[in-house]
Amino acid sequence: MSSLFVIIFLGTLFYLALSVNVKNYINLIGIQGLLLFGIAIFELHELNVVHLILILAETLIFKGIIVPGLLYRISKRNKISVLKNNKTHRKAKGFNMVIITALVIGLSFVFSHNQQDAHLEIQYFTAAISAMIMGILFITVNKNIIIHLISFLVIENGIFLMAIAVGSNMPMLVNAAILLDIFSSVLVLTVFLNRIGQFFQDVETDQLTELKD
Amino acid sequence: MIVLFAIVTLIASGLAFFVRKQEINHGIVILFTLCSIAFNFYEYLHIDEVQLNMIKPDALGLIFLAIISVLGFFTAIHYRTYANKKKETDRTVSIHNSVYILFLAALAGVNLSNNFGLMWAFIEGTTLTGAVLIYHDRDKLALEAVWKYVFVCSVSITLAFAGILFLSVAAQGTNSVDFQFDSIRALAEQMNPTWLKVSFLFILTGFSVKMGVFPMFNVDIDAKDMSPSPIGALFSSVLLNAGFLAIFRFYAAFSGTSIQGWMHNVLIITGVLSILFSAAYLIRVKNYKRILAYSSMEHAGLILLAVAMGKAGYVAALLHIIFHHWLNQAFFIK
Amino acid sequence: MISLLLIFIGALIFPGLISITKAKLSGKKGPGIFQPYKDILRLLKKGSVYSSTTSFVFQVAPIIYMASVLGAILMIPFGNFKQGLISFEGDFLMFAYMLAFGKFLMIISALDTGSGFEGMGANREALYSMLVEPAFFIVLSSVVMLSGYTSFYEMFTHFHVENYVSWLYVAISVYLLIQITLIENSRLPVDDPKTHLELTMVHEVMVLDNSGFDLGLIQITGALKFAMFGALIGNLVIPPMHLGFELSALAFVVIQALFAITVGFMESFRARLKMIYNPQFILTLSGIALIAFFAVFFITKTI
Amino acid sequence: MDSFVPLWVLCISAILIFTVPNNFKHTISLALVAITIAFTSYWAGLALFYGFELQGLSPFSMISGDSPIVVDKLSAFFILVVNFTVLTGLLYAKGYLKSYLKTKNKHLMSIHYFSYVWLYFSMLLVTMVRGGLDFLIVWELMTISSFLLVIFDSEKEDILKTGINYLIQMHVGFLFLLVGFLFTGEFSGTISFDSMGVAFSSNELFEVFGSHGNFWLFLIFFIGFGIKAGFIPLHAWLPHAHPAAPSHVSGVMSGVMIKMGIYGILRVLTHLQSDWMEVGVFILIISILSGLYGVMMAIVQHDLKKLLAYHSIENIGIIGIGIGLGLIGIATENHPLAVLGFGGGILHILNHSLFKSLLFYGAGSVYKSTHTRELNSLGGLIKSMPKTAIFFLLGALAICGLPPFNGFVSEFLIYSGLFKSLSSANLNMSLMFLGGITSLALIGGLAIFCFTKAFGVVFLGSARCEFPIKPVEADGSMLFSKLLVAVVIVMIGVLPNLFLQPISEVVGMFVTSGGDVFAKTMHTTSQVGIISGIFILVIVVLYFMRKKQQSTVAVEYGPTWGCGYTGADPAVHQYTATSYADNYKQLTKPVVGSETEYKSFSEEEIFAPARSFVSHSHDKIEDNIINKGIAWILKTMERFAVLHTGKVQHYLIYPLVFILTLFLLTLLNII
Known part of the structure; x- marks a missing residue:
């Protein structure tokens, strides 16, 4: 069952690579949150109530509901639904991105497979690395900062997957702190994103290139 | 005591936020910094004593803590004159001061924590609080700087977190890992060197933005440029420290293993590239604050080089850090 | 002491011989051999006119010039028989620098008059004597190489000539010494003492403003200097011929006389070089000196 | 430390210069210098004439471990040379600075005298200290104090620029010295002159530098010291700094300070083991x-x-x-x-x-x-x-x-x-x-x-x-x-x-x-x-x-012989410095760079307007090596400055590329 989730997760990466609609991005990030919740439930062998609540809060509520909701509101307020760039151009770019995604996933798989580490869950690890790299790549090829934020969330999801893949056992307090940090960083980012929407006419990064040498 | 300090921090921050009278506000901050100096002294008396499982003031941390509290005090005083000179509104001042207290506390946490995860969390805390401090002027450029800063920091911090996760992969083979510095250091020899290398690579990259060295120095420079000058000074001194300390903790933990030579090479590459790029920009840039920012990047590169040089280098690095701070503080404030 | 005496004798006949030779070659009757000295004696008795621009430098320069040449003469030995009044290792350095001292003073005394012409002469003199310095030192180096000693007396005493290469070397050295002497004494081909245009003079224009006693001193010094270099040439040539003491003394004077006649010949049949070719000419001497130096390697069979 | 106590006391008492009014600053500096001269000359005399080498520990020993101070014969010689020139320089300064007393304020004068005295102390210490770190510290003190002396007339803008140029070039030299000393420390264990002998004969030296290790290590020191001494092509600071400084300072700088470079070279040479x-x-x-x-x-x-x-x-x-x-x-x-x-x-x-x-x-x-x-x-x-x-x-x-x-x-x-x-x-x-x-x-x-x-x-x-x-x-x-x-x-x-x-x-x-x-x-x-x-x-x-x-004959005075022409002021057609050097310049054109600005007469000009003649000389080594080198470095550096584009997208590529590159390098065992 968890393998299915991972495959769907990787599929969302392809979709993200191809998508030209902000709405799609938001939907996909929500779906990823739900998938992560599923994976986490399956992987959690000893069910601790506090832990369960944390996982629930982090994936289902935070990643699956709150963040997509926030992003919806922002995109609506700033009247962005379709990316500004020329559609055909985006298609071509998207096609390249698909090939790159495939390559990244393939290489990640090869890399994780070669590690031969007994404690490593190869499927999650592959997905995690692919998500991280793809997240950065999404940021580099897009100009819209909402998509930047979403790509950041993709990286976050990758990290979450990796934490599962390595069976990390951080102390509870640390886990909570990390959760809080990520949560608040996204919040802060959305707040500033909103500000940018007010200050500038649109939320393309072309506006944000004043600071350079 | 830690808990007490945390409570004091929260109360002071809250008071600073709600009391909108400027002079009282500054008074609260200055009082808080004095408290933190006292706290620093207390921790000095309990050196190398594990508190709350995850807090342990060691010598290095204490030195940096001392720098933080003393510089924090002076910065607070300086901010008062700065605010008066610029005729800031009450709201700006109170938000600034409230967050400033949290920022200092987060920095103190970075220096005191004995756990990689907790340290990471505190560093993320400095990003979030730092963001508010940068966005002091509330104009377009400040907004741009803060957006870039928070965004890139968030990405970098996830990279660093990935590094910690890789470390835990490496640690899988050994039993009982609680991510304490000492236990990692003790067990590092048994760990898989490849994973350690990957981990160190991610951590170096992830924290490079805090330390302001290659490859993620850019947003740090912008942040120092756009924040008010007392904060810029603090960024290029104590925040640089925090980044350095984070990298150095990992370096120290791994230094007993076979990858030490490799780490030196990586540090040399990073240091040299930092110096090279900062030098290149130092020639080109005309803005006074940016020049200072690049110069502190150059110094950060030098510090990394010093660490890579080995034994005598540590002392050199430490001395360099301490002297660099006072000078840099002086320049920025000027 | 004997060398000092011989040099004085040489200096006595030198200017007269040159002028006689030149007169005869141009078909004139020519003055007596001591005519130049009669002129000088008259000068020594005369009063002086000084330019009001000048300072004491101008007045002491001729004295120091003369003293420097006298000092240099003290170090000249007489062949392999008698060393100079003072002889020590490296005395030829003292010799060269002593002469330079006199020259320094003469140059600044020319500048002291504040005249454009004299400045020009001073400049040329300074340039030429600077350029000729290396040639002189290379020649001396080669002699040092050949003999293995570093004082005039020992150098000439231990100077052995065995085969034709050595004679070739001697020939080159003598040629070089003659040329150096001519340059040092401001003669043809670098300078013509009989020219009448200030713009083309070198040494003569430097002493335009000197008069009376000073001028007399300068002219005596010129003659002494000539004889001194002649003695140097004599020293180079006489010891290898293994003559007796008396014959050597005679040969010394004869060589001085021959030298003077040679100069006379050269000045009669040769025109002065164009001013811009002078530096090249002088530098060429250094090149020839280098050849002499290499010849020594052949002689001593180092290569 | 014992025997050198007077020296430390004197060093510190140089602060007195700041406390006295302008008129007494010279006196007090002179007193300080004179007392120091008395002490140091005595020490130097002991070493030079009686073979007794005074020894002690430097006050820096607390930081850098035991680092001796020794007055040996070489130091003694340099101490005596320094003493004499510094003394005459200071005596000269009294007259030279008299007119400045009115124009310069008190603090500038204090700084000047203080730097002068400290230049003296630092030169003395340079010749005496043996520890590498101590040496570098006093060497730096020497540079800084001389820098302060050079920029005495800093109202003129050129002078400050020259001073900074001087400072930078000295620091390049300092860098070489630092590298040299670090190598010494690496090869012998301690950073000092005394361990240099060990370093020059150590195996590591030959491993690092090959069989002519002595030469290469010496070369590093030579560059460091040679910049101070002014060997070509390291001399570029010298022709600018000396004219800029006040004359007593130029006298001291040229007379003794650049000799400190020679001292360093000589000191290193005493430890050379081979490759003479x-x-x-x-x-x-x-x-x-x-x-x-x-x-x-x-x-x-x-x-x-x-x-x-x-x-x-x-x-x-x-x-x-x-x-x-x-x-x-x-x-x-x-x-x-x-x-x-x-x-x-x-x-x-x-x-x-x-x-x-x-x-x-x-x-x-x-x-x-x-x-x-x-x-x-x-x-x-x-x-x-x-x-x-x-x-x-x-x-x-x-x-x-x-x-x-x-x-x-x-x-x-x-x-x-x-x-x-x-x-x-x-x-x-x-x-x-x-x-x-x-x-x-x-x-x-x-x-x-x-x-x-x-x-x-x-x-x-x-x-x-x-x-x-x-x-x-x-x-x-x-x-x-x-x-x-x-x-x-x-x-x-x-x-x-x-x-x-x-x-x-x-x-x-x-x-x-x-x-x-x-x-x-x-x-x-x-x-x-x-x-x-x-x-x-x-x-x-x-x-x-x-x-x-002359007492027996008539002596007259008149104008200089002007070739029969007495119309013009003789000063006008005097030889000048430029004309004196002209034929020389023609000869040495390939080596000595010089230019003239002069427009010759054209055929149409019947009534020629006033003409001017200007000639400049420039240092070809400085132009071609130093200036061109710096220009090249600046240009290259400019090419490096491409990373800060202002785009977040780019900023995130760097870490990705960085990680991947280093990872690849690691996989390929390059690092």
């Missing part, structure tokens, strides 16, 4: 080039102090020739060459410090009374300042190496060494020695050319332009300090053996078995003294003869 030949030949060649280049550039200068500054390069070259020969002598076990080379070089250090400071003081007096250093506007000063003129003439004669002055003695020693070794050497060596001889001769000739020009143009003839204030003779204190120097110059020239004795002790540090050579040399030099005496006697006799003759 390579090092010797290297130093010889660099020095010959420095000597020739320095004097060749000096001739074309218009600025009196810049001219003198280039002569410093020349003289450093002569010193270097001596040292290089000494090393070749050691390598070939040719004792006479070694002794005479080192002896000449070391004596020339003393000599140069004397005549160069004298000349700078003279130039300073000229500047002070005329407010210009431009040769082409000076002239005829011998009438208004005859004493200064005599001292300058003396210095000029001495720097040209003419007997009976001191310059001749040291050059004589070097020459003797060269000539003595000519016949015993193989072909290559002989040619090298011949090169040394020829270049020394040429340097001598060029120096005469240069100083006849400098002296003639500045002091002789008639004035080339009107001075706003009529030039007057220099102050008593300025003349007195010149007199002191002049006396020593003549003493060395006439009684060289008095000074050769201590120098033989210093040379003994390099050549152990050269005693008999020195005894022979002393015999020779006494002859030099005798002939100098005869020379002076002849001059006196002739002078009285002339005087007697």
